[in-house]
Amino acid sequence: MLLENNPYPQDIRVRREAEALARAGHTVRVVAPRAVGQSRTETIAGVAVRRFRAPEGRAGAASILLEYVVATLQLHSAAVRALAGGATTLHLHNPPDLLAGVGMLARLLGRRVVFDHHDLFAELVGAKGGGRALMTIARAAERCTFAVSDLVLSTNQSLAEIARTRGGVAEGRVVVVRNGPPAAWLRHATPIRPGRLDDPHLVYVGAISAQDGVQQLAEVLHLLIEVHGLRGARLTIVGDGDARPAVEHAVLHAGVRSSVDWVGWVPVEQIPAQLAAADICIDPAPPSSLNHRSTMIKVAEYLAAGRPVVAYSLLETTRTLAGAGVVVAPGDVVELAAACARLACDGSQRVELAAAARERAAALTWEHSERALLGAYEALSPRRRPAGPRCLGRRTNSV
Numbered sequence: 535m536l537l538e539n540n541p542y543p544q545d546i547r548v549r550r551e552a553e554a555l556a557r558a559g560h561t562v563r564v565v566a567p568r569a570v571g572q573s574r575t576e577t578i579a580g581v582a583v584r585r586f587r588a589p590e591g592r593a594g595a596a597s598i599l600l601e602y603v604v605a606t607l608q609l610h611s612a613a614v615r616a617l618a619g620g621a622t623t624l625h626l627h628n629p630p631d632l633l634a635g636v637g638m639l640a641r642l643l644g645r646r647v648v649f650d651h652h653d654l655f656a657e658l659v660g661a662k663g664g665g666r667a668l669m670t671i672a673r674a675a676e677r678c679t680f681a682v683s684d685l686v687l688s689t690n691q692s693l694a695e696i697a698r699t700r701g702g703v704a705e706g707r708v709v710v711v712r713n714g715p716p717a718a719w720l721r722h723a724t725p726i727r728p729g730r731l732d733d734p735h736l737v738y739v740g741a742i743s744a745q746d747g748v749q750q751l752a753e754v755l756h757l758l759i760e761v762h763g764l765r766g767a768r769l770t771i772v773g774d775g776d777a778r779p780a781v782e783h784a785v786l787h788a789g790v791r792s793s794v795d796w797v798g799w800v801p802v803e804q805i806p807a808q809l810a811a812a813d814i815c816i817d818p819a820p821p822s823s824l825n826h827r828s829t830m831i832k833v834a835e836y837l838a839a840g841r842p843v844v845a846y847s848l849l850e851t852t853r854t855l856a857g858a859g860v861v862v863a864p865g866d867v868v869e870l871a872a873a874c875a876r877l878a879c880d881g882s883q884r885v886e887l888a889a890a891a892r893e894r895a896a897a898l899t900w901e902h903s904e905r906a907l908l909g910a911y912e913a914l915s916p917r918r919r920p921a922g923p924r925c926l927g928r929r930t931n932s933v
Contacts (some may be wrong), residue, residue: 535562535625535933536613536633537604540650540692541569542583546802546831547652547713548627549581552933554904555911556580561932563621566613567605568685584612599668606632617643621932623914624648626683631655646914649683650711651693661745668764668896677701685914687711687907690850692827703727703793709910713831715805715838718901722806723840726888727881729814731785733766734758734878738810739805740832742775745825747818749777752784754818755793764878772808773799809839812885814877817845821864834889839893842887844873858894859887 535552543549556562556579568574575584582598586608589601607663613624613636623646624634637647644929680686680701686708688694694710697703735754753768758767768769771781771794785791800808810813815836819825826849833854836843843859845851853862856908860877863871877884 535607535629536636537564537566537627538602538609538632539629540566540586541572541585542566543578544567544569544799545627547925548650549578550716550900550904551650551711551755551907552578552581553583554681554907555676555761555933558908558911560911563933564741565609565933567617575665577818585886586612602630602632606630609633610636610810611823614639617645622646623933625650625933627652628679629653629655629658631672631679634675634678634682635681638727639878641682641684646684647682648685649679649686650687651697651868654693654824654827657822657827658716658745661824662743665907671772673690678728683707683710690827690829690853691852696827701795706712709906711903711907711910712834712898713829714834714898714900714903715831715895717896717901719806719835719838720840720892720895720899721808723838723888723892724810726841726884728885729881732764734764734813734874735811736767736769736814736816736874737772737809738769738818738832739772739808739835740817740830742771742773742778742779743779744777745819745822746775749781749784750818751816752781752788752790752794752869753867754816754871754874755790756788757868758788758875758878759793762871762875762878764875767878768793768795770795770797770808772805774798794895795893805835806839809836809841810932811835812839812841814874815839815841815843816874817843817851819846819848819851821846823846825930828851833859834895837898840888840892840895842877844870844877846870854898858890869874879918 537548552562552564565584567588587603595915624640627650640647653677656669658717659672660669680703685723686697686703688710694708698709755769758764785794817830829850845861846864847861862873
């Protein structure tokens with residue numbers, strides 16, 4: 535598994551996939567960037583991890599380009615060594631979509647290539663400040679990655695449709711493997727506070743990048759306090775990212791700094807406890823071609839915690855909620871705040887939404903996705919066994 539945009543095991547999707555494949559008997563090795571304090575190599579839950587040093591992520595096209603160049607060289611080198619060592623499958627995680635070269639090498643050697651399509655690369659480059667030229671290059675890189683792949687794993691139906699149309703991938707080679715929390719999280723759901731709340735507690739969990747719209751939460755909180763009269767309203771932000779300085783500036787400008795708690799990144803196992811303290815969970819991701827087609831794992835996590843959810847009516851967010859949350863007109867921050875205020879004042883609606891959230895969450899747990907992943911791998915038999923001593927005797931596929 536080749537991963538660029540997150541460390542391991544911090545990338546929850548990659549971690550869950552890798553551990554599921556390891557439990558199923560595959561030999562799994564992950565190559566990923568090295569976070570501060572991490573060792574260069576280790577084994578986690580049966581998954582061998584090797585890490586490389588990458589430039590610190592910053593906003594702007596030049597920083598993105600440097601990060602991608604360094605990571606692409608590191609990942610290509612690691613992939614060549616893995617193929618020489620007998621790996622039967624390369625599992626490419628995006629973004630970026632810059633691994634088509636080593637994917638082609640794997641195909642020439644008779645090995646399999648899986649493209650795990652997390653995000654729309656060109657749209658993501660645009661959201662991070664890349665110009666038209668970089669977006670054109672990114673779109674071409676995406677097509678090349680689709681072309682060399684034997685199997686495409688899409689996070690939702692929107693990305694599966696992109697693979698079939700924009701990528702020209704045959705329908706039988708596209709499998710939807712959604713992001714979702716484990717079923718055990720449903721057992722952690724706690725009762726919500728009843729009645730009218732003059733001190734509603736909003737919680738946001740996730741990355742803080744330009745495309746996530748987190749800076750809007752400063753205005754939401756200001757409106758709750760000053761316009762809707764909910765003087766005790768407060769916000770907890772669980773997560774971090776390159777747009778945090780912009781969010782901090784927005785919080786100061788809105789005059790709500792004393793009502794905001796910054797938690798930063800926490801181990802995934804601690805997220806249920808963070809959500810249990812929420813009265814309302816919120817996702818301010820604004821409308822864009824990227825966000826409309828993205829499944830926000832935070833939304834499924836909110837549902838699993840049995841919390842009322844407020845978000846913009848983005849395509850995949852609406853599909854995920856399936857009526858188990860409140861959606862408002864895309865980009866209307868005033869209505870986003872008003873929806874939170876209505877929920878704070880209406881205890882019966884919060885109770886109804888909490889029950890609907892738990893019911894909807896049961897259909898979105900990781901266990902459903904794990905079955906889809908393992909089924910796809912079961913159908914992905916190697917073209918041939920690689921030559922050499924690793925082929926002696928019975929062996930499982932290596933990833």
